[in-house]
Amino acid sequence: MNVLTELKEGLAISWSAIRANKLRSVLTTLGIVIGIVTVTLMGTAIAGLNAAFMKAISTVGVDVLYVMRDDWSGPDTEAEWRRIQKRPRLTIEQAAALERDLTLASDVTPLNFDQRTIKFGKRSATGVQIVGSTDHLLQTGGISIADGRFLSAGDAEGGRPFCVIGSTVATNLFPHQSPLGQRIVIGQQPFEIIGVLEKQGDIFGQFDNQAIIPLRQMMEDFQHTHEIEIVEIKVKDVNNLDRAIEEVHNVMRRIRRLSPADPDDFSINQQEEILTKVHKITAIIGGIGLFITGLSLFVGGIGIMNIMFVSVTERTREIGIRKAIGAKQRTILLQFLIEAATICLIGGAIGLGIAWPLTLLLSTYMPASLSPVVVSLALFVSLLTGVVSGFVPAWRAARMNPVDALRNE
Amino acid sequence: MPLIRFHKISRRYQMGSETIHALREVSLSIETGEYVAIMGPSGSGKSTLMNLIGCLDTPTSGEYELNGVQVSQMDDNQLAEVRNKEIGFIFQTFNLLPRSDALRNVELPLIYSGMPAEERRQVALEALTKVGLADRIHHRPNELSGGQRQRVAVARALVNRPSILLADEPTGNLDTKTGAEILALFSELSRQGNTLIVVTHEEDVAKHAHRILRIRDGLIASDEPAMQAPELRPEQPASAGAAAMAP
Numbered sequence: 001m002n003v004l005t006e007l008k009e010g011l012a013i014s015w016s017a018i019r020a021n022k023l024r025s026v027l028t029t030l031g032i033v034i035g036i037v038t039v040t041l042m043g044t045a046i047a048g049l050n051a052a053f054m055k056a057i058s059t060v061g062v063d064v065l066y067v068m069r070d071d072w073s074g075p076d077t078e079a080e081w082r083r084i085q086k087r088p089r090l091t092i093e094q095a096a097a098l099e100r101d102l103t104l105a106s107d108v109t110p111l112n113f114d115q116r117t118i119k120f121g122k123r124s125a126t127g128v129q130i131v132g133s134t135d136h137l138l139q140t141g142g143i144s145i146a147d148g149r150f151l152s153a154g155d156a157e158g159g160r161p162f163c164v165i166g167s168t169v170a171t172n173l174f175p176h177q178s179p180l181g182q183r184i185v186i187g188q189q190p191f192e193i194i195g196v197l198e199k200q201g202d203i204f205g206q207f208d209n210q211a212i213i214p215l216r217q218m219m220e221d222f223q224h225t226h227e228i229e230i231v232e233i234k235v236k237d238v239n240n241l242d243r244a245i246e247e248v249h250n251v252m253r254r255i256r257r258l259s260p261a262d263p264d265d266f267s268i269n270q271q272e273e274i275l276t277k278v279h280k281i282t283a284i285i286g287g288i289g290l291f292i293t294g295l296s297l298f299v300g301g302i303g304i305m306n307i308m309f310v311s312v313t314e315r316t317r318e319i320g321i322r323k324a325i326g327a328k329q330r331t332i333l334l335q336f337l338i339e340a341a342t343i344c345l346i347g348g349a350i351g352l353g354i355a356w357p358l359t360l361l362l363s364t365y366m367p368a369s370l371s372p373v374v375v376s377l378a379l380f381v382s383l384l385t386g387v388v389s390g391f392v393p394a395w396r397a398a399r400m401n402p403v404d405a406l407r408n409e
Numbered sequence: 410m411p412l413i414r415f416h417k418i419s420r421r422y423q424m425g426s427e428t429i430h431a432l433r434e435v436s437l438s439i440e441t442g443e444y445v446a447i448m449g450p451s452g453s454g455k456s457t458l459m460n461l462i463g464c465l466d467t468p469t470s471g472e473y474e475l476n477g478v479q480v481s482q483m484d485d486n487q488l489a490e491v492r493n494k495e496i497g498f499i500f501q502t503f504n505l506l507p508r509s510d511a512l513r514n515v516e517l518p519l520i521y522s523g524m525p526a527e528e529r530r531q532v533a534l535e536a537l538t539k540v541g542l543a544d545r546i547h548h549r550p551n552e553l554s555g556g557q558r559q560r561v562a563v564a565r566a567l568v569n570r571p572s573i574l575l576a577d578e579p580t581g582n583l584d585t586k587t588g589a590e591i592l593a594l595f596s597e598l599s600r601q602g603n604t605l606i607v608v609t610h611e612e613d614v615a616k617h618a619h620r621i622l623r624i625r626d627g628l629i630a631s632d633e634p635a636m637q638a639p640e641l642r643p644e645q646p647a648s649a650g651a652a653a654m655a656p
Contacts, residue, residue, distance in 0.1 A: 002523065009520055016508050321504045324465060325565070326493020326521040328486045402465045406504070 006334050014339035017311065018346075025343060028307045032347025032382055033354065035297030040355040040370070040378045041362070042293040046286040048368035053278045055200075055367065062271055063238040064140050065248060067098070067231040071267040072274055087265040089227040092219065094255050098231055101251045104244040107234040109136035110215055114222050118165075118211060119185040120173045128169055129210040130186060132218025140232035148180045148195030151214060155194075159216035163191040167199040168208040186211060189221050245270075297381070300347070301389040308340050308393035319397050320405025333398035340390025341383050348382025410477055411438035412572055412604055413462060418471035418481075420457050431457040433627040434471065439606065441572070444599040446615035446635065447608045449624035456577070458624060459608045463496050463575045464488045476572055493521050497566025501578035503558040505550040511537060511561045512546040518569045536564040540594065556587035563594060567603075574598065576607045580614055592617050 018025045066072070069089050075081035095110035102108060112132040118125045134156040137143065146167065155162045163186065170179050179193045191213060200207040219225065235244040245268055252266050312319070319332055327335075352375060362368040420432040431454045439445055449455040460466035461473065464480055467488070473481040480491055497518075498504070505514045515533040524532065537546055540560040550558050559579065566574050576595070580588030596617055599605050607618060615621050616635055623631040 005520070005523065020508055317504070318506060321506060322517070322521075323489060324463070324492060324498050324504075325518045326489050326569075328489045328521075330486070331521065403460050406465070406500070 006331055007338065009331075010335045010338035011342065013335050014342045017315075017339055018343060021311075024307060028303050029343055029347040029350065031300030031303040032297070032344050032385065033300075033351045035293075035300040035385070036348045036351025036378050036382055037355045037358070038293035038296050039290065039381065040352060040374060041358055042286075042289045043374050043377070044355070044359050044368045044370060045362060045366070046282060046289060047371070047374070048362065048366040049285070050278075050282050051367045053282065063235045063241065064142075064271065065233040065235065065245060066269040067233060067248060067252060068229060068267060068269065069265075070269075072269040072277060074277060084267075088256075089229065090231055090266065091226040092215070092228055093226065094252075095228060095231045097255045098233070098248070098251060101255075102233065102244075102247060104236055104240060104247050105233045106236045107136040107139040107232075109134055109140040109232040109234075110228045111137070111230045111232060112215060112218055112223060112228050114218065116187045116222070118169060118173065120182065123173050125169050125172045125209070127209070128166075128186075130218065130222070131210055131212045132215040132223075133212055134215055136234075137212065137232070140234045143200070144198045145195050146198040147178070148193070150195055151212065156214045156216065159214050159220065161189065161191045161217060162194045162214065164195040164197060164212040165193055166197045166208040166210040169211055170196045186213065187222060189217075297385060301344075301385040304340050304343060304386060305389035305393060307343075308336060308390050309396075311339065312336060312393045312397040315397075316400065316405050316408040319400050320402050320408065323400065323402040324406060329398040332400075333394045336394030336397050337387055337390050340394070341386035344382040344386030344389075345379065348379050351382070352378055411474075412441045412443075412476060413437070413439040414472075414474040415461075416472040416474075418461060418468045418473060420454075420461060420466070421469045430627050432461070432468070435627070435629055436471075437622065437629060437632070439604065441604055442599075442602050443620060444595070444605045444618045445607070445620045445622060446618035447606065447622045447624060448610060448612075448615050449630075450610065453624045454627040455608055455624045457627075459575065459577055459606075462573070462606060463498060464491045489521075493518055494569060495572045497569065497571040497574045499559070499562050499566050499574065499576035499579050501581040503550065503555075503562045503582070505558060505561055505565075507550055510547045510549050511542060511553065511564075514550070514561055515565045515568050518565060522569055533564075533568055536568040537561070539567065540564045554587070555583050556590055559583060559587075559591050560594070563591070563598075567598070572604060574603055574605045576605065578609055579607060580609075580611070588614075 067090065069084065069087045071084060075084055090110075092110060095108065099108035110133065114130045114132070115127055116130045118128050131137070133141070133151075135151050135153045138145070138150045145164070148164070150164055151162060154160075163184070165173075165179060165184075173179065173184065174182065179196055182193050183190050184193060185191070191211075197208070197210075197212075215228070233244075233248060235241055237244075248268055249264075252268075253264070256265060258265065322332060352370070355378075356370050359368055359370045415435055415437045417434040417436055418432055419430070419434050422429045422431060435458065447455050447458060457466070461468055464475070464483075465488075467483070468481050471481065472479065475491065475495060478491075480488065483491065492498075506517070509517075512530070512533055515536050516529050519529040519532060534543070534546065537543055540563050542557060542560050542564065545553060545557060548557075550561070553561065579595070580591055583591060592614060595605055595607070599619075605618070607614060609615055618635050621631070621633060621635045622629060
C-alpha cells in the first residue's frame, strides 16, 4: 500500500471517527481554536507594530543625520545615562554654525518640539505635537505637502505666524471646509494655515497629529530659550555618508570648543540605530507575546494528546482487527496521526476564521492584516501540534500486539 | 509440500514469576484443501495454536513454515503482510468495523494489500455476492443480523484469496439455524478447494470438518479423520477448487 493511499484512507477513517464523537471532537478542537486565534492575533499585532515602525521610519531617508544630546543606540549603563543627561543641549547658534560650516550637507534643519492645544472657533485639538522648524524640514523630515505649501525661507526667517498642519489636525478641526487660509490659535498665538501635510499613518498617529511652525516663532512665543532638541542634517551624497559624519563630528567639536582629550558631548544619530533598537524591542515584545499565547496552543495540544490516548484505548479492538487483516505498524501510526492532525487542522481553520474579523478590527488601530504567510504559518503550526501531540498515542496504537488487541472488549 | 508445517513449536508465556507452557513442541502438517477442526477445552492451548497458525503470534521456539516460507522469525510488519495475503480470519464476534458498511469492511484487506479503488470495489462486491449479501452492501454491521454479519466476515476473509480460512468459534454467537447456514457455507467453500481451519469446542461444528485435532495441555492429544456423512465429503477438491476460485 503506497503512502498516498494510506493518507487517503487515514483521512477517511479519521473523518468518520471525528464525526462519530462529535461533542468530544468539538471540545478538543476548541483548545486548538483558542490557541490558533491568540497566536495568530499576536503574530498579526507584532507584524503590524513592525510595519508601523518601519513605515514611520522609512519616510525619512538614510542620508539624514540627527545631531542631538541623546544617543539613540541607548546608554548601556546608568552611569552613561547620567553622563549623557549632563551634556549641554544644542543651541540655535550652534545650529547656525553647523549650517555655515558644513560642506558635505545639503540641508541643516534645527527642530524643537512642544505639545499644545489648537483651537479653531469652538473646536479644539488637544495634545498636538507642535514642531518648530525651518523650510529645510521639507527636505530632512520625510514629509510631503498634500495641500497648500510648506514654510518658505522667508516665513522661517521672519518668524511669520504661519503654520502647516498634519492630516489628523486638519480633519479634526476642519471637517467640512478647507483649512487653507484659516486662522487657528496655538496656545495663545494666532497662526494662519498655509499647508496640510500628506497623511503618514502609523501606530498611534502622532506624526499626523502635528503642526509645524517657524522655529523662531516657537522659541520666542513658547519656549523662551536658545536650546534646540535636534539638528537634522541631510547629506549631499549618500555614498559619502562616512565622510559627512566625520565632518559633522569635527565641526561640532570645534563649535563646542572641545579639547582633543574631551569626550564628545553630543551624538550623531542615524536611522539605522533606531531600526536596530526598534527591532530589538519588537523582537522582545514579540517573543514574550508569542510565548504566552503559544502556551494556550500548547494546552490545546495536550488536550489533543489526551483525547488521542482515549481514542486509541477505545479502539483497541479496531486496531486488533486492522492488524489481523494486514495493517502494518506504519498504517496504524499514520491513521492516528492523521486523526490528530485533522482535528488540529480543523481547529486551525476555524481559529483563522475567527481571527480574520478580529484582525480587521485590529487594523483600525495599526497596519494589521492576515497575510498569506500568517495563514499558512498558522495552519502549519496547527498541523505540527496535531502530529506532535498525536505521535505518542499513535505509536502506542501501532505497537499493539494483535492478539491482545483482539482480546480487548 | 504441506501448506502448514509446524516443527516442534512451543509457546510459553510469562505470568509474573510463573511460566505457562501453552504449547509444548507441537509438530503438525496441514495440506492445501484440508478442512480441519481444532478442538480442546479452554486453557488447552487451542487459541494459542490458532494465533500461531494465523501469524498473529510468534512461537517461543520451533519452526513454522507457511506455504514454504519460514514465518516463525518474522517481525511484526512482515507478519502483517503474511496475514494479509495468506490468512482469512473469521471470528466468533465477527470483528467487523462498526462504523463501516459491509462493502468497506470487505474492502479492508484489499486496501492494505494496495489494490486500486476501482478493482477493489469490484472484487469486494464479488465476495459479498458469493456469500449472498449483494443486496446488503451498504448496511452497517448494526443493521445486519448475526448470520449476515458472519457472512460479511466470511466475505472479508475470502476477498484476498488467502491460503487459509481460519475460523475461531465461528458459530459461537449464532443461533443453531444460522450457525448451520454458516457451516454449510464452510462446507461449500471447502468443496471449492479452500483450506479451512476451524477452532471450536462444539462436536457438532467439528464433525463438519474432515480432520479433527484435539489439543490438551499444550499437546496434540489426537489427530484423526472426522466421522462424517458421505455426502459432505468433497468429491474432487482440487479441480472443484480451481474452477471456483480461479481468478
